[in-house]
Amino acid sequence: MKYLPWALVGLLALGLVWTLTSAGGEKQVGVVDLLRVVDESPRAQELNQMLADRYQELLSRFDLEEEPTEEDVDRAARERQAYAEYLAFRQELEMQLQNEVNAVVKEVAEAQGVSVVMDSDVVRYGGKDLTDEVIRKLN
Secondary structure (H helix, E strand, C coil): CHHHHHHHHHHHHHHHHHHHCCCCCCEEEEEECCHHHHHHHHHHHHHHHHHHHHHHHHHHHHHCCCCCCCCCCCCHHHHHHHHHHHHHHHHHHHHHHHHHHHHHHHHHHHHCCCCEEEEEEHHCCCCCHHHHHHHHHCC
């Protein structure tokens, strides 16, 4: 009975070794530099331009293009409303880009036989860089 715990540990270790050695080939880890994706992809630039256009439209719509004056007593309320709409639109675009990037990363990873993809800023060494392909495919 006193050898039972050691026997169980041995069996678990043997099972772990068997699982790792029979895993059917080497698993590849991919990395993606998301900052480069945002900086260099045409789709990210398009969404960024949409955000800039919305900002200009909000300035115009809420009459915020000119410098504030003392007579403009409700300007602060208009600024808050414009900023809230800007933030909501920005969040919507960020979620849209995130979903599109995730779909493209998955597509590229599957095509290249990569089973795990990590952001390059958390990887110290190694990994297959998928960034260029993700940028190319992100429309």
